[in-house]
Amino acid sequence: xxxxxxxxxxxxxxxxxxxxxxxxxxxxxxxxxxxxxxxxxxxxxxxxxxxxxxxxxxxxxxxxxxxxxxxxxxxxxxxxxxxxxxxxxxxxxxxxxxxxxxxxxxxxxxxxxxxxxxxxxxxxxxxxxxxxxxxxxxxxxxxxxxxxxxxxxxxxxxxxxxxxxxxxxxxxxxxxxxxxxxxxxxxxxxxxxxxxxxxxxxxxxxxxxxxxxxxxxxxxxxxxxxxxxxxxxxxxxxxxxxxxxxxxxxxxxxxxxxxxxxxxxxxxxxxxxxxxxxxxxxxxxxxxxxxxxxxxxxxxxxxxxxxxxxxxxxxxxxxxxxxxxxxxxxxxxxxxxxxxxxxxxxxxxxxxxxxxxxxxxxxxxxxxxxxxxxxxxxxxxx
Numbered sequence: 001x002x003x004x005x006x007x008x009x010x011x012x013x014x015x016x017x018x019x020x021x022x023x024x025x026x027x028x029x030x031x032x033x034x035x036x037x038x039x040x041x042x043x044x045x046x047x048x049x050x051x052x053x054x055x056x057x058x059x060x061x062x063x064x065x066x067x068x069x070x071x072x073x074x075x076x077x078x079x080x081x082x083x084x085x086x087x088x089x090x091x092x093x094x095x096x097x098x099x100x101x102x103x104x105x106x107x108x109x110x111x112x113x114x115x116x117x118x119x120x121x122x123x124x125x126x127x128x129x130x131x132x133x134x135x136x137x138x139x140x141x142x143x144x145x146x147x148x149x150x151x152x153x154x155x156x157x158x159x160x161x162x163x164x165x166x167x168x169x170x171x172x173x174x175x176x177x178x179x180x181x182x183x184x185x186x187x188x189x190x191x192x193x194x195x196x197x198x199x200x201x202x203x204x205x206x207x208x209x210x211x212x213x214x215x216x217x218x219x220x221x222x223x224x225x226x227x228x229x230x231x232x233x234x235x236x237x238x239x240x241x242x243x244x245x246x247x248x249x250x251x252x253x254x255x256x257x258x259x260x261x262x263x264x265x266x267x268x269x270x271x272x273x274x275x276x277x278x279x280x281x282x283x284x285x286x287x288x289x290x291x292x293x294x295x296x297x298x299x300x301x302x303x304x305x306x307x308x309x310x311x312x313x314x315x316x317x318x319x320x321x322x323x324x325x326x327x328x329x330x331x332x333x334x335x336x337x338x339x340x341x342x343x344x345x346x347x348x349x350x351x352x353x354x355x356x357x358x359x360x361x362x363x364x365x366x367x368x369x370x371x372x373x374x375x376x377x378x379x380x381x382x
Contacts, residue, residue, distance in 0.1 A: 049092060049114050054082055062366035064121060066103045066130045067204040069219030070094065071176070072212060073101060073121065082108055082117060094226055098122075103205075107219075130203030136217070138199045138321040139250040141284065142191040145319065155210055163210040164193055174374035177218055179225040183240040188303035195243040195316025196213055196221050202282075224322055231329040234338050240315065245326040247316035248306075251280035254341060254351040259324050261355065265339055272337065276306040284317035338362035342369050343376035 027138040060080050064073060070093050092114060101121045108117060134152045136145055142164070151174040163169060167185070170192045174180045184192040198220035204213065225232070232239055245266060247349055253259045269276055285302025303314040336355040340362060344351045354369070356362040 002111040032232065049088065050084070051111050051113055052081060052234055053110040059107045059109055062106045064101065064103050064106065065205040065208070067202050067208070068101070068103065070101075070214075071215050071219055077117065080108075081116060082110060082112070094223075117328055120341065131206040132204040132208065133201065134204070134213070135201045136197060136199045136319060138324075139247075139318045140199075141318050142194045143199075145197060148160040149210075149213065153208075153213070158209055164191060164214065169211065171219065172345055173215075179222055179239050180218075181238065181240060183238060186314060186316070190304075190315070193218075195247050195318065195320050197319060198224065199319040199321055226326070226330060235329055237312070237328075241312045241330050242325060243316045243320050244312050244314070246320040247318045248276070248278045248280060248313070248330045250276075250320050250324045251318055252278060252339075252341065252353075253324070254348075254353050256323060258353050259327035260330065260332040261334055261336070262339060262353070263327040263371075264334035265336050265355065265372065267331045268334065268337045273310075275308075275310050278306050278336055281306040281313050281317055298314060340369060343372050345372075 018205060023295070059090070062076060062080055062082070064076065070090050070282065072283070074090040075094075077083045077089065083089045090341045096118070098118050102123065106120055108120060112120070113366060132153055134149055136148060140148075146157050146160045146164070149155065149160055172186060173193075174182065174184070180196065184196075193214070197214065197217040200217075201222060202213070204216075232242055235242065237245070245263070248266065249259050250264050252262050264275055266278075280304075281304045285304040286300050299308070301308070302307060304317060306313055334355070335357055338356045338359065340354045340356075342348065342352040342354065354365045356365065
C-alpha cells in the first residue's frame with residue numbers, strides 16, 4: 001500500500017513538473033512574440049518619424065493652401081515624398097497638439113525630420129486674401145450647410161449632397177477618422193455627417209474639391225474629439241451620442257448659459273427613463289421649419305422623433321458648437337426635468353427658457369405662453 005502511494009506521488013510530481021515546463025514554454029513563446037511585435041511596431045514608428053532620405057540635398061517646393069487641415073497637409077507632404085507615412089504623421093501632429101500651421105510656399109527637403117517640417121510649416125505668412133470664405137453657423141441642418149457651401153463655392157447643391165451621401169466615400173472617412181463609426185450609417189440616419197462638420201469660418205484657395213472642404217471641417221471636429229476623449233469615455237456615451245444630444249442642446253438653448261442647464265434636464269430625463277420629448281427632433285424628422293408642433297407631427301415615424309422613441313435620437317439634428325459638446329459632457333446638476341422656450345421678443349431678443357420640476361407647473365407654462373409662438377410665427381409671415 002505504501003509503495004503504491006509513493007508511486008502515485010511520483011507520477012503526480014512528474015505531471016506537475018511537465019505542466020510547469022509546458023506553462024513556461026507557452027509563457028516564453030508569448031513573451032517572445034510580444035517582444036518581436038513590440039520591436040516591429042517600434043521600428044515601424046521610428047522609421048516613419050525619421051527623414052525619408054538623410055542624404056537628400058534637393059529642395060522640394062511645397063504650397064500649403066489657405067484653410068488646409070492636418071489631413072490635407074499630410075496628403076500634400078506624402079505626395080511630395082517628404083514624409084514616410086501619411087497616417088503616422090497625422091497622428092503625430094495630433095499627439096503633439098500642433099495646429100498653428102500657416103498657408104504659404106515652403107522649401108523643404110527629404111532630409112528633414114517630421115519635427116523640422118512641423119516647425120517650418122508654422123513660419124509661413126498668408127500672402128493674399130482667401131478666394132473662398134465659408135461660414136457655417138451653429139445649430140443649422142445639413143440642408144442649410146449644403147446651401148451655404150454651394151453659394152460660397154459655386155458647386156451645385158446636388159453635387160455637394162451627392163458627395164456627402166456617397167456610401168463609398170463615407171466608408172473611407174470612417175476608416176480615416178476615429179470619431180466616425182458605423183453609427184453614422186445606421187438605417188434611418190438622414191445624413192451620415194450631420195453634426196460632424198464643425199461650425200466655424202473657413203477660408204480656402206480656389207480649386208478645393210468638395211471632399212477637401214468636407215475633410216477640413218471634419219479635421220476641426222476631430223480636434224474637439226481628441227481633446228475630450230477621456231471625458232467622452234467617462235460619460236458612457238459614444239461620440240455620436242454626445243453629438244446627437246449636443247445638437248438638441250444647440251437647438252433648444254436660448255443663451256450660452258442655458259446649454260448646461262438644458263443638458264442637465266436631458267440627463268435627468270434619461271436617468272429617470274423618460275422620453276426626451278424635444279420639438280427640434282420632431283421638426284428635423286418631418287423636415288418642417290416651424291416652431292409650432294402639431295399632434296400629427298408628434299406621431300411621425302422618424303427615428304429622430306424623441307416623443308415617440310426613447311433615449312438619445314439616432315443621430316445629430318444640426319451643427320454642434322464646442323460649448324454644447326462640453327455642456328453634454330459636463331451637464332449642470334439640476335432639479336429640473338421640464339423646460340419651455342418662449343420666443344424672441346423686444347424684452348428677450350434671444351427668447352427665454354422656463355424650467356420646472358413638475359409636469360403640472362410645466363403645463364401651466366405651455367398654456368400661458370404657447371400663444372406667443374402663434375403670434376411669433378404669424379409675424380414672420382407678414
